[in-house]
Amino acid sequence: MTNAFTISDLRQRPEFFDAVSDRIWRAWWQPRGYPASSISHRLRDNINPAPIPFALVAHDEDKFLGTASAIAHDLAERPQFTPWVAAVWVDPAHRGLRVGAALVDRAAGDCFALGMTRVYLCARPARSGFYGRLGWTAIEHGVGTDDLTVWSKAAAAAV
Template sequence: MQESFGEGPIPSAFVAHEGERFVGTVSVIACDEDSRPQYTPWVAALWVEPEHRRKGIGAALVGRASAFAFKAGAERIYLLSRAQRRPFYENLGWAVLEANAPEEGMFILVRDRSA
């Protein structure tokens, strides 16, 4: 938990809410895959409450986290996804960098500032 309290802009977390009600979250962190420390920063831990899914909240959270990471100076950002979520991210402009990494059925996706 202490690692989440850095001095710089990363790590950061974003929360979607309806009034006082939590509906989703996403984070921007330095590294989401220990075997790939050269990849940084990462959009990670996307969560939308089940009753609020398929309403654009996840896409908005990923977009906000991505914009934040680019504004903080990143030229490329990374994301780790399971196969079933891969099309969601690809529809948002992410591209596969590595397939079946770090394990079978997982994908490392990227998005460049210029994209």
Template sequence: MLEILPLAARPDTIEQLAAWHFGEWGKLNPTNDIAARSLKLQRHLQEHAIPTTFVGVEGTELLGSASLVEQDLDLRPEYTPWLASVFVAPEHRARGIGRQLVERIMAEAESLGVTKLYLFTFHHERFYASLGWHRVEGAVYRGEPITIMAWNPGN
């Protein structure tokens, strides 16, 4: 059975998360390697605060993650905070895990009094729109087109 837990409850998953995140997004920032990402995730071992990460697990198996961070896009430092690092292991995709992880971050943001939450995506705009996110703008990030989206709690 899928459980969505704070990273603080499963710090043993940090190394795997860092490897997944580097594999997925390392080309955007190659200097932010697995060791650097692991160190960064150590700061997410808190609850009811930013930054934080939630993980999806079934028993001892790690399935995915999503984070709530202050900043995720250097192009738009004025936008804060951000939903970031939404990742589901390829063999577990299309099971609704990503949706549950995103919804958990949205609930956490709302409980923290966040009035607007941002994300950027390369090609999942429809997925996020189905969860109530709206397009803010298009941009180019490190040579790749992206869509910046926002969500307003309570709307």
């Protein structure tokens, strides 16, 4: 593959729905015993007309590379924060090519374009290098039973 890729809203490229659903399920929900159907059901919310939630897909023409979403709530311990960038995934064969960085930047940028002044995400400490490089600020550590770090990024005008 070339290093060229496109990021699309899943609503514009619904043919990637099954790939997005499959990766989210395998990465985060299959290990907890959830059926694949429960994730595809939830993902349907991301292709409704409401601005948030939304899902993005990174692709090289018709080849799936990765995905990220923006959702209203992600962390039960922090209901006051919204929206969240979540479910960031790049297929292993395409990692290290800045696809993940582009997905996270685009998800945050789309939230800012919708008028949000700040976006959040939560991740395990092992992902700190990734989000720190992308200009996010860690605002809390050790949250919840998964020991998550909460990250935040402000829209340029709100810094």
